[in-house]
Amino acid sequence: MAQDPNEDTEWNDVLRSRGIIPEKPKEKEISEDEIISMMDKAIQKKTLGKAMEDMNLDELDELEDEEEERVLEEYRRVRMAEMKKMQATASFGTVGEISGQDYVNEVNKAGEGIWVVLHLYKQGIPLCALINQYLTNLAAKNPTVKFLKSISTTCIPNYPDRNLPTLFVYYEGDMKKQLAGPHCFRGMNMTSDELEFILGKTGAIKTEIKSDPRPQVKDVMMSKLRNGANKDDSDTDNDDW
Helix, strand or coil, rough: EEEECCCHHHHHHHHHHCCCCCCCCCCCCCHHHHHHHHHHHHHHHHHCCHHHHCCCCHHHHHHHHHHHHHHHHHHHHHHHHHHHHHHHCCCCCCEEECCHHHHHHHHCCCCCCCCCEEEEEEEEEEEEEHHHHHHHHHHCCCCCCCEEEHHHHCCCCCCHHCCCCEEEECCCCCCCCCEEHHHHHHHHHHHHHHHHHHHHHCCCCCCCCCCCCCCCCHHHHHHHHHHHHHHHHHHHHHHCC
């Protein structure tokens, strides 16, 4: 019986070392792409019963419909999870009214990761009414922030009117900023963007307004003085001439 030259035997190894028989042919190396392709085919056969290249047109159409349905179902599942997460965090969106009895629960015990903006106000003070109007808009834009308002003396007995309007900014029950008195709010000419900028600096809200939107008022008197000085210099030059 003839010896198979490709067998792995000690005798064949001796013959190969002496050049009597040729070296055993090397096995072809399998690339990474080929390995992945083989795995894909194995998975397809397990899940679909056969590889895609072995399917006819009707089977491919049916597979495409099933794949689209699967992708849509996965998309629905992800969107539902995102919506539930948003609903869990975005639980505010309006300005709530509280009294002094509610203060501890609504402000100090607001919860982990919660910012609270509390406005102390009084009826009949125009700047307080303006801020309440702006806060309504800001609350809708920042539903994860708890916006509250309270009549000053109802919340804090004997709270002085000269400190109105007042904004208290809390985070996780700790006060981070206190803005008390009309000088903090730039008067009745304050715009909604200015209040958003002021609150944005406290960290309570996220805003794209990074620089102060307050109009830069020119010093008219200084401008007149400079113009007057320039005019006098011009007249002097003319006289000399």
